[in-house]
């Protein structure tokens with residue numbers, strides 16, 4: 001099995017990303033850190049409704065969800 005991020009051989013347990021990609025431990029941990037940052041910034045944490053998150057993104061882009 002190879003890591004889909006760096007292409008290196010995965011030794012031991014593979015890390016499966018939220019998108020289903022198989023990564024080596026190192027890439028997995030790195031990706032997890034980045035995802036955590038996205039979650040903290042985007043407000044996906046806590047299983048928030050996607051609609052709320054989407055509205056916030058649209059607002060951030062300067063387009064109110066309901067005009």
Ligand SMILES: [Zn+2]
Pocket residue numbers: 003004005006007008023024025026027028
């Ligand atoms: Zn890797």
